[in-house]
Amino acid sequence: MYYDKRFQTDLQFPFVLFSHQQIKTSSTGGFLLAKKDKFDAISERLLNVDQPTLKDIISRMSAGEYVRGVTDAEKDCFQIIQDLDHINGRVLGSTTSKKYMRNEIWSVVAARGAPSWYITISPTDIKHPIALYYAGTNEKYVVDTKPDYSEKFRLISHNPVASARFFHFMISLFIKHILGIGSYHPGIYGHTSAYYGTVEQQDEKIGTMD
Template identity: 25%
Template sequence: LANLWNEGREGGYAVRHSRRPVNDFGHPQSFGDSPPEAPEENFFEKAYPYLFPYGCGGIEASRPVIVEFRDHVKWCLQYYDRHFRLNPTFSFVIFGISQRRQALAFARIQMKRRTFEADARILSTITVEKLKKAQDEEDANQPISDPAVRLLRQHIHATAARIFGSDQSRYQMRSQVWATSVSLNPPSLWITINPSNLHDPVTQIFAGENINLDTFLKMAGPDKEQRAKNIAADPYAAAKFFHFMIQTILRTLFGVEVTRFQVKSKCGILSRVSAYFGTVE
């Protein structure tokens, strides 16, 4: 807390940024026989005092029974009063941390490959000039000529392809789609399903509005302005509605039922579906 003095008088107060980076990597790990390091202050308890007003109970905080990051986040987003998911930054910070951990985990897998030491020696020859030249070649729609830059790009694509929501993961799925089309043969249907979360009363139920489905009306619920505010304030409700509608359409129209451990297919309006890919734009 810093006092902003103004001409010898007491001024306002401001909170300074710390010079020490915050650790958001979760539980400390022990290596070999050495005990784990002493836990640091929990990031979520300090960053979100409104969500954790007693300064305890944060995600991956020290507790007798370890709760995994994914399970605790799921509990927070499904909490009954919705104050976690209504926070304007909580969901996005969680998603960013999850993506970063995925990237680091898969980068570690890449580093354990037998060829990585030889690749590292090649990668160490990359200079700024080589990267600029590769950028110019890509801008001109030409293949990259430098083998070290090509190797770097290969490692980046291999790591990022396993990260949810990355461009490389979409490239990989595109290849799988084409391979499936070749393997199973036509006909193939390319369908865009775009449920409207802004005007659907089901979305408003997920967002906390009290709507009686026994007397269901098409325009039941609040007016359009309030509906827009509800969706903007609760992105989890919009995502849950989208997931619910897609699963319902797949099950009722196409006979595809997706469970946690398997995918079942039965006869639908297009007979039995051999395979399907669902991507989110």
């Protein structure tokens, strides 16, 4: 974890690991769906799908048109999409997983009301000593050591795992001490009744509700 970081600095390892994780979650979702009583009906819809109708729906939706199932063939096509969502929803980064997140956010808003705060957080890993310590190979951190910008950039860019660990560490501290979640004291914004956090590439956001 600290000195030997051959997997953290391997350029291919994160891609291979994420790909295997997606395959695993897809397979798990497929097995769970196959064990349900409605699997026979799902198989029947897949085998008898109306291909011209499906192509027409795809072309209309690609053009930006809002399409609703009117005919029986169109309804079967949309039902197939819902069936596949049971599998796709378990895959990280998929369109269905993002749709489920939006549903969760709307559920929180319906239960607790509209958010009082929208907070954007972007911890700068290239300038923080903790991130540099995670990315380095020294087991002991020396405070007097001040690497130049090129050295810091090299450390962070060659170890994405260190950046992820640093981001998780900072966000966990923010949720606990700033929002007061799981702490003995209220947050600096008062009592936080609910919060929902999403992570985007180059844009990390935490939405809180008082």
